[in-house]
Amino acid sequence: MRRYLPIVGFLVFAAAPFAVSDYGLGLLIGAVTYVTLASAWALFSGHTRYISLATVAFYGTGAYVVAVLNETLPYGLVLIIAALIGALMALLVGLSTLRLAGVYFVIFTFGLAELVRQLITWYEVNVTGTLGRYIFLDVTAREIYWQMLALAAVTIGLTAFIHRHRLGLALRVIGDDEVVAAHAGIPLARTKLLAFVASATILTLAGAIASPRWVYVEPAIVFNSTVSFLTVIMALLGGANRLWGPALGAVPLFFAFEYLSVNLPNTYPIVLGLLFIAVVFVLPDGVLAGIEKLRARWKRGAA
């Protein structure tokens, strides 16, 4: 029975737009977007522990591709091209950076997002002369939601598949000790590259799907580094190396942000900051690990 729960859940979510207000739908889109981002991020970073801050480099690129092509090509084709560009970008980035360890990788990915933003800005200003671009697509909020939901389902499904597959084991070994991984016969570069490209492709696609809601796109809007940070925080909060961890981090945090911006617009950043610090101290391995620990303690207490 439990095996079918995700499917039932997916159907419930797919039917949700018929039961909620427009704002409710907006919330669902936001929540599902972050579930997708956090899960896709964790696909690569969760096990390998390479903390990537390049999320927005891909997410923003996806949105930009749509902004550039939406008037010349059919929507479906635009999405495919966005995914391909994301994959290509990830391949190039991955080939050059995946040998960087630890904090250097973190900083590189942070710089990458900025570089992409600066280069696109320069190109638009000097070559095309149109920095702001418009996305006038007849994609309704419901359609965006369904597309994003499908992408989230694919991401989680892919994660589940990878977890059960040799690739998942390889990624976990790499996260623990790359030297051991190599000496056990795991091809490091290829393994990391595969996961990185898969993750980045989904991130790019997510940006492409979300973009029609923004109508107007310019680099300062789409390459907003907060998105990268939020993604990391959400995934880590839930537990980045577990299948449902990123989703479980994304949903409550997303609603917490919404609650704060509605009820405490002036002190929102202060509460948010304190919340983060609290998470780091109270739930260091994510919510799921915290629950596990609690259960273990409870069991021991009962025994």
Place this chain on the structure above:
Amino acid sequence: MLTTTLILGLVLGGTYALLALGLTLQYGISRIMNLAYGEMTLAAAFVLVALFQGLGLPPLIGLLVIAPAGYAVGWMLYAVMMRPLVARAGTSGRLEVDSILATFGLLFLIQGLLLLVFGANFTSISYLTHGVNILGVPVALNRLIAFGICLVAGGALVIALTRTRWGLALRAVAQTPNSAPLVGIDVNRVARQGFALGTALAAVGGASIATYQTFSATDGVIFTMKALVIVIMGGVGNVAGALIAGLALGLIETFVATAIDPGLTLAATFTIFLAVLLWRPQGLFGRG
């Protein structure tokens, strides 16, 4: 023209270097990847303006108040917030993740407090804005003073690190944190000093920026990023490297702005930064 580029670039680079000194200490010695670094500099900038406008305290005197205050704040922050994370992480690599998360929270916290206390307005003061002629190139006096502060602070640090016992301990912790205890170094104490000193430098950097630049409460991340770029280019924990990299970056940006296209200055910065990361992740002046 070349003289102009050179002098303007050096002055700009000096302010960059000053900004990066604190971060390289915090990150190199205390192993704290401090994403709230820019907010710390901003806080000092706001305090300087408040002292100047509220109490009429001249900025150069204000600096003398802000620097030790920064040290005290850094000391407390490390003891209360960072130390438990360091202790929990042990020798594993998780301190990186934890410090990113915790300081990200700190970033929001400080930004929120700044917005609440000082508002969202652009803030600026006019202080010693008149130009001084250097080899035919007019440079604002406040920029020259900031450059001087950078040279003094950076020079003093380099000497302290290379010529004193205390500096030796700091460098030992920066290079091999795990074996430093073997030679009798109290790593916790050194790390706390490093973090506090880094915060003091962040405060000095922020306060000197406040004398010549307009800023607002949401600008912190710009400072963090510039500082990070320089720290990586100079080599983590390498003070002399940060000084040279800061100056170099100033020269490069000025050169790109005058000779190529001002629109590419930031792109050039990040290109060089990424190239350094790939080519020499230990920094341009690191060992190895």
Place this chain on the structure above:
Amino acid sequence: MNNFSRRAALRSFALVSTAASMLLTGGVFAADDTVTIGYAIARTGANATGAGITTIPNYELWVKTVNEAGGLAMPDGSKRMIEVVEYDNRSSNEDLVRAIERLASQDKVDLILPPWGTGTNLAVAPLFAKYGYPQLAVTAVTDKAPEFAARWDRSFWMLGGGHDYATGLVDVLAAARDAGTINGKVAVVSVADGFGIDLIKGARPAFEEAGFELVYDESYPLGTSDFAAIMSEAQASGADSFVAFSYPPGSFGMTKTAQAMGYNPAVFYISVGGAFPIYPGIAGGKAEGVMAIGGVDASSDAIKGYFAAHTAAAGNPPDSWASAITYASLEMLEQAVARVGLDHAALAGELSTGTFETVIGAVKLEDNQLRDLWTVGQWQDGSFRAVSPADRAGASDPIIPKPEW
């Protein structure tokens, strides 16, 4: 692991159903005796500064003024107090879009005020259109305003486009050149974002047509904090006119840099920020003669009264460009409500065709756009006075060359 995932899935459903109940219920406002007005504005993030200077103080001042006068007048003569619903859009268009959806579909507010910024106003325009709310987009500068007004017929664009400001400036400079006070060379820099690009694209052909030579023409990235190199290039270019299509940090930075290096062009023009009340302080009290985008008829009594009220309420005077227009847009809304009530279609019709008495004088929109704009202002005797268009009533004569710093 697998077992655990299933448990996690179960738990996530519990969590989501709590969230769902939050979606379905939510705040219901009693709309009988009050008028609810909502806005989602940037309290945090990159847009917080602009919103905090131009938009938020005016919204708050207007609500306070109306409520102190007994409320918003209705066509039947009754008055209803304004109740505000405010959200932080965190300078993110995703959050902004959702907040507008919340105001429209959840809170069902009577009126929605627009956010600050060009991109943000464009992002919410389809939503305003979808729910039928009139959108008085003030802080949006776009040459496509005519297209947008046609696309969304309840949207109103009140700050013109880059082209307007560029030609306004060129007119001022051309008059000065024809009078022999400046040469035909111009050094121009522009910030590399939508605003800067719009202005420089309008300015290049306008300068060319007027016979000016652009001897220095470069863009710089948003976030640039050092302008020494740019300013020294501009100084070396031999131009009498320095023109910057800039944002506040750039406008301020260039001013300080020019002062420090003793760069004294006959015309020193900057864009956003030049009309801010803090500008004379930033210029060290030497703002006299600096030109900038915008301007007000500083000698009109309405503007004087508005400046005094703003200073009393917000603690500082407003900026002399978009602030007065923002306030004027609210007065238009107030008067339109008094004439036709809260029905959105009637309200939009009235805004589109009516004439309104505001702090910037009598306003009548043309094709849903405000066309009577001040394009260039100049600091004169401590006030930022409009100088272009020169033939409009209330314009001051420009002072060229600018006195030395």
Place this chain on the structure above:
Amino acid sequence: MSLLSIESVTKRFGGLTAVDDVSFTLDAGEIVGLLGPNGSGKTTLINLVSGNLPVSSGRITLAGATLTGRRPDQIARAGVARTFQLVRILPSLTLSENVMIPAVFGAKAHWGAEALAVAQDALKQVGLDDRADMSASRLSYIDQKRLELARALAAEPQVLLLDEWLAGLNPSELAEGIALIRGLTDSGITILMVEHIMEAVRALCPRVIVMNSGQLIADEATETALTDPQVIAAYLGESVDA
């Protein structure tokens, strides 16, 4: 015909030559000790064979196939397994997962039940089979060493490189360890072991290779080597039984 052949292998780090023109061969089924004072280049040589470091010059072959220039994972799949001087377990994985890895990613690429069976066998060989589902982070030091050996065995290698695998064990654990390795040689595996504990070398290795300052100074029968004046001179100042 020799199985593993080291031909004029040299490794330089900047100005330092850590391994200097070393040549020797290992026959199939042989167990050979690699001796030498600290810093003589033993671990570096192991790293060169396993591909952890690239050689500066020279050639290493396994059953005629060249290993030099290949990545560690390729060398592992070619049939070389190793342990590390500082024990390297994978703390977030269970014992059985730890051991399964080389079975999954090695030459034979087992998966599923097959891989589990290989892992279980290897764990049984080192006596950890009863704790297969425990997290590796909870093991004691000796058990971590056992786990590492089991992981190397699960690769079903032709050549096993042991880098001070017996170091840090107490006398009774040492006896167990020696017995364990002896058990392995009976199964026909070829072993090259870096070892400081002479008791173990005497008990296990009929032949030793001795290095000093990067150079090979002796390649002879163990008893001969231990009385070789050159070898004793190299160890002077070093505690032989450290």
